[in-house]
Structure formats: C-alpha cells, structure tokens
Amino acid sequence: MYYFDEIDGKKILKSDLIKNAQAFFTTREICICDKGGNDNKEVKNNLGIIENYLKTKLISPTQTHSANVDIAIENKFEYPDTDGLILTKNNFAIFLNFADCTPLIFYDEKQNIGAISHAGWRGTAQKIAQITAQKLINEYKSNPKNICVLIGPAICGKCYEVGEEVYNKIMDNPHPFPLPKSEGKFNVDLKGINAKQLADIGIEKIDICPYCTCCNNEYFFSYRKDHGTTLRHSAVLKLN
Numbered sequence: 631m632y633y634f635d636e637i638d639g640k641k642i643l644k645s646d647l648i649k650n651a652q653a654f655f656t657t658r659e660i661c662i663c664d665k666g667g668n669d670n671k672e673v674k675n676n677l678g679i680i681e682n683y684l685k686t687k688l689i690s691p692t693q694t695h696s697a698n699v700d701i702a703i704e705n706k707f708e709y710p711d712t713d714g715l716i717l718t719k720n721n722f723a724i725f726l727n728f729a730d731c732t733p734l735i736f737y738d739e740k741q742n743i744g745a746i747s748h749a750g751w752r753g754t755a756q757k758i759a760q761i762t763a764q765k766l767i768n769e770y771k772s773n774p775k776n777i778c779v780l781i782g783p784a785i786c787g788k789c790y791e792v793g794e795e796v797y798n799k800i801m802d803n804p805h806p807f808p809l810p811k812s813e814g815k816f817n818v819d820l821k822g823i824n825a826k827q828l829a830d831i832g833i834e835k836i837d838i839c840p841y842c843t844c845c846n847n848e849y850f851f852s853y854r855k856d857h858g859t860t861l862r863h864s865a866v867l868k869l870n
C-alpha cells in the first residue's frame with residue numbers, strides 16, 4: 631500500500647511493502663533532477679535535503695531507454711547508457727529519474743540488496759524488469775520469492791496512447807490488460823505489463839502504485855502532460 635510521507639515538509643511517496651530499506655519516490659515538491667542542463671538551484675537544494683536525510687551521497691546513471699543494468703560502485707559517478715542500477719552496499723544511495731516511464735524499485739530483505747530500473751515503452755519491450763531481477767537472482771543468489779518490487783508512479787493505461795508501431799513492439803510481450811483502441815491508436819498499461827513480466831519469473835511481492843503521472847499531475851511530472859518538461863521525479867533507494 632502506497633502512502634505519502636514527508637522529508638523537511640516536502641512530500642515523498644512510499645510503500646509499506648519495503649520496510650527495512652529506504653525506498654521512496656520524490657514528488658514535484660522535492661525535485662532532484664532537471665534534464666535541462668540548467669544550473670537549477672532548487673534541484674541542488676533538494677538533493678542536499680535528501681542527502682542529509684539519508685546521511686549519504688547519491689549516485690545516478692545516465693538513462694537512455696536501454697536495457698543495460700549495471701552495478702553501482704562507491705565513488706563511481708559515471709554510468710553511461712544505463713537504465714538499471716544494482717545496489718549492494720549501504721554506504722551510498724542510488725536514484726533514477728522519471729516523467730511518465732515506469733520506475734521499478736527492487737529490494738531483497740534476506741540478502742539486503744536492491745536495484746532501481748527505468749521501464750518506459752522501450753525498456754518494457756526489452757523486459758528490463760526481468761533483466762534486473764535475473765541479475766539479483768543469478769549473481770547475488772536472491773530467491774525471487776524474497777524480492778519485493780515497487781512499481782512506482784507512471785502514466786496509466788487510459789492516458790498512455792501509442793501508435794501501431796510502438797504497440798506492436800510492446801505487444802511482443804504478454805499483455806494482461808488489453809484496453810479498447812480507437813482507429814490507429816492503442817492504449818498500453820506499462821505498470822500492468824511490468825507486473826506481469828515480474829510475476830512470470832516467480833516474483834510475488836509486487837506493489838503497483840495507484841498514481842498516474844497524468845491523472846495525478848499535481849504530484850508528479852508527466853513528459854506528455856507537462857509538454858516535454860525537463861523536470862523529473864525520482865526513485866530513491868538506500869540499503870540499511
């Protein structure tokens with residue numbers, strides 16, 4: 631179940647599925663990413679607030695809608711072309727950035743490891759959810775039954791309309807919630823498809839965020855609704 635909490639009076643979104651790690655989504659009130667390349671003072675200030683709160687520094691990769699998943703290393707700050715980051719240490723934190731695409735936060739309480747990945751339509755078509763989970767399972771001996779996944783705020787199936795080409799690429803994947811389509815237009819439920827991909831490899835503990843970046847645009851950024859905004863909300867993870 632998702633609920634809003636606060637850091638320094640600014641809203642963040644959490645789920646009670648992950649209790650023994652710091653896992654949350656930022657909102658408009660505490661934006662820590664501006665893709666615009668501006669020297670955004672508010673973003674820098676917010677980043678400081680979160681670093682203070684977590685008592686550690688934060689690492690973020692350069693996301694390119696790939697299906698590349700890397701392992702975060704302390705004092706390494708460059709992760710080019712990386713849309714999934716695995717965290718195995720508790721002396722730093724990671725974050726990835728979103729505006730409509732689906733954020734996925736993974737956490738295995740038994741092994742005390744986790745990951746965040748970025749599943750837009752390209753990442754979803756390439757099954758980045760499964761690629762990330764399989765790395766935890768194969769390289770870090772995670773049992774899929776112990777992996778909790780938060781499927782965070784993302785554009786909902788009603789709001790996410792795509793053309794036929796994109797639809798067909800995504801639909802190579804099983805689609806549990808087909809939605810009615812009008813002529814040449816197709817609706818896609820990215821959160822639902824990612825949940826299905828995770829269930830297909832034995833992951834049972836999944837919490838799907840009820841908030842849509844368009845329908846609930848007062849809380850989150852939407853690339854579509856905010857007309858190509860450079861601001862992002864973020865998924866943040868720190869191990870205990």
Ligand SMILES: [Zn+2]
Pocket residue numbers: 785786787788789842843844845846
């Ligand atoms: Zn919506």
